[in-house]
Amino acid sequence: MSFNINRINPNQTQVFFHDGRFETLTNEELEDFLLQMGISDTNETIEQSVTD
Template identity: 85%
Template sequence: MSFNMNRINPNQTQVFFHDGRFETLTNEELDEFLLQMGLSDVNESIEQNITE
């Protein structure tokens, strides 16, 4: 499944799927989503970019 992410504030990220759907997820929901996708280390990269 292909998707793009856009952090919209410190506690929410929008996930845009290539089929046109999107979801706004809290940090906790994003962690769970990334674990399901097998991408748990991506979230650490996102958080580092926000704090820099």
């Protein structure tokens, strides 16, 4: 599943899926989502998406 993430404020991030869907997640929900996707280092992932 392909997705992009975009931090919209200090406690919320939008996850945009390539099929057109999106979700707004809290930090805790984002961490759970990324763990389910097999991504364990959430800080590095968020930093990469913000700088990309």
